[in-house]
Amino acid sequence: MEGNRISFHGLSSLSALTPFPLQAVVAIWNDVSAEEAAALNAVSPGAGCFTAAFTDDRMWEQWGAWVLRRCQGNSAEKLLSVLQKVCPRQRALEVPWTRRFYRQLLELIVERIDQCSDEDDEDRDIRRRLQEFASALPTDVILDD
Numbered sequence: 001m002e003g004n005r006i007s008f009h010g011l012s013s014l015s016a017l018t019p020f021p022l023q024a025v026v027a028i029w030n031d032v033s034a035e036e037a038a039a040l041n042a043v044s045p046g047a048g049c050f051t052a053a054f055t056d057d058r059m060w061e062q063w064g065a066w067v068l069r070r071c072q073g074n075s076a077e078k079l080l081s082v083l084q085k086v087c088p089r090q091r092a093l094e095v096p097w098t099r100r101f102y103r104q105l106l107e108l109i110v111e112r113i114d115q116c117s118d119e120d121d122e123d124r125d126i127r128r129r130l131q132e133f134a135s136a137l138p139t140d141v142i143l144d145d
Contacts, residue, residue, distance in 0.1 A: 007031050007032065008031075008032050008033075008036040008039070008040070011025065011032060011050065012040060012043070014044070015040065015043055015044040020044070022049055023049060024049050024051065024062055025049055025050045025051070037051070057096075057097055060097060060098075061097040061100075061101070064097065064098075064100075064104075067082060067101075068101070068105065068108065070082070071105070072108060076112045076115070076116070076130065077126065079108070079112055079130070080126065080129055080133070083105075083109070083130075083133045102137055105137070106134060106137050109130050109133060109134045109137075110134065112130055113130045113131060116130070
């Protein structure tokens with residue numbers, strides 16, 4: 001769940017869903033304190049499913065999984081728009097989950113490159129742009145695990 005100033009009140013209303021369908025609620029860019037996040041987990045039927053800490057590696061790992069699922073289910077054009085937003089910074093690659101995220105992202109990029117047709121001009125353009133992103137990823141860092 002991505003949004004601006006998601007509040008404790010807004011998130012707590014999710015715990016009223018019956019049956020409780022959520023496995024994980026990752027609230028980034030929110031107005032929920034660590035104490036409120038703990039309270040959400042205490043009252044929700046899916047114990048421990050709320051993650052709201054901005055510096056929590058588990059939260060960012062779940063965010064990365066969400067981004068990958070969205071990329072896998074969308075077009076190559078959408079993947080390109082996401083890539084422009086999540087290109088790595090060297091410092092970020094020091095965190096173990098980011099290396100896994102970018103490794104999975106690189107695998108998806110290669111898969112999409114393979115799906116591009118040689119006959120279609122738009123596909124050739126998409127392939128070229130995907131290849132640029134693939135070559136920009138520091139494969140020596142993300143594949144070294």
